[in-house]
Amino acid sequence: MGIADDHPFILLGVEHILQSCTDIETCFKSESIGQLLDLLVEVPVEVLLCDYEFEGDSYADGLNLLDRIQRVSPATQVVFLSSHCSTYIVSAALNSGAAGFIGKGREGFVNLATAVRTVRNGSIYLPDSLANRILFTAGRTTETSSSRSALSEKEATVVRMICDGMSISAIAKRLKRSPKTVSNQKNAGMKKLGAKNDIELVTIMREWN
Numbered sequence: 001m002g003i004a005d006d007h008p009f010i011l012l013g014v015e016h017i018l019q020s021c022t023d024i025e026t027c028f029k030s031e032s033i034g035q036l037l038d039l040l041v042e043v044p045v046e047v048l049l050c051d052y053e054f055e056g057d058s059y060a061d062g063l064n065l066l067d068r069i070q071r072v073s074p075a076t077q078v079v080f081l082s083s084h085c086s087t088y089i090v091s092a093a094l095n096s097g098a099a100g101f102i103g104k105g106r107e108g109f110v111n112l113a114t115a116v117r118t119v120r121n122g123s124i125y126l127p128d129s130l131a132n133r134i135l136f137t138a139g140r141t142t143e144t145s146s147s148r149s150a151l152s153e154k155e156a157t158v159v160r161m162i163c164d165g166m167s168i169s170a171i172a173k174r175l176k177r178s179p180k181t182v183s184n185q186k187n188a189g190m191k192k193l194g195a196k197n198d199i200e201l202v203t204i205m206r207e208w209n
Contacts, residue, residue, distance in 0.1 A: 040073040052082035100125035
């Protein structure tokens with residue numbers, strides 16, 4: 001098993017929790033994506049407990065990271081650790097091939113060993129709270145789709161351009177609107193879609209597209 005997180009305390013905490021498990025061996029720890037990808041080539045592992053977001057990485061999206069991991073080590077089962085556990089992010093990660101998702105909280109860390117064993121045996125792992133939220137959201141597909149249709153044409157345009165990686169100022173210049181207007185339209189679109197930040201916004205739009 002490998003552990004990857006850009007916060008040293010998380011690495012130490014996860015390792016400490018699992019060190020008493022005689023059936024789980026930690027083969028490596030990594031604090032950066034570059035180091036992680038190198039280690040996966042040198043030391044292939046069955047299961048990787050991996051942070052969803054690495055600060056300072058130009059491709060911080062966990063789905064992009066998952067794609068890179070799968071390319072260098074396709075047999076590795078990835079369980080994401082994250083402080084952001086919206087149903088959209090979790091669903092998108094699982095749909096992209098992640099083997100599990102754990103929140104960086106007490107419930108998640110208490111069940112780390114169970115998560116590793118579950119994934120190692122070929123099953124998907126989600127804590128009960130996340131699994132229940134996913135099931136609840138799945139029953140609201142029509143409602144969330146109607147939220148997207150509730151976007152005005154201008155809001156939809158701004159949201160799409162944000163998801164393409166453009167900044168507020170660049171969008172304002174392209175659309176010949178003030179930065180404040182663009183910012184307001186972005187915020188209105190995010191509110192209607194239920195996105196708390198840009199990562200959730202991109203994930204929601206990627207799922208619907």
